[in-house]
Amino acid sequence: MAARKGANAVEPIRDLKKIREVKNYLRQRSHRDYFLFTFGINSGLRISDILPLRVKDVRGVKYLRIKEKKTGNIRRVIITKALKEEIDIYTANMAESDYLFPSKRGNKPISRMQAWHIINSAAQACGIDGPIGTHTLRKTFGYHFYQQTKDVAMLQEIFGHSSPSITLRYIGINGEMIDRAMENFSL
16 A cells, blocks of 8 residues: 555654654743643544534543544544643633634634645745645644553554554654664564
């Protein structure tokens, strides 16, 4: 199966220091934009499933239940303690019916293109090289989930991929990284 171009051509942000830099950069500019980045890298959801969310979807719940736009599958995503704290702070003065990521133009969420611009501009400002876009959020979640757990089967299930090799390629685990890991291996 050949890798698709477009959204899947972007890379995760592998450097935790760079993630902190992006968060700080966005926090100084817009709480909404900071929260978009934070929500994306902590939920593993696609941008098409994040943007239409409203306060009532995330406030006071343990699990987020969504119907994925891409697959049509119902997905249940736990809201981690850290993400719950961010949600509580961000939504404190918002109405239940408010979009989490409201556009300044009318009662609707920001567009996918606006989200791309927010993420891409922040990455450039923080000196992150490589193709970056909205899918970077999901891939960053996946990369760091894998680095912390080393559980490709669990990540495959979270993402709904058909095989572990697709998941590893998706999060940017490549031949060079495998070579480095194997270099000093000995039995």
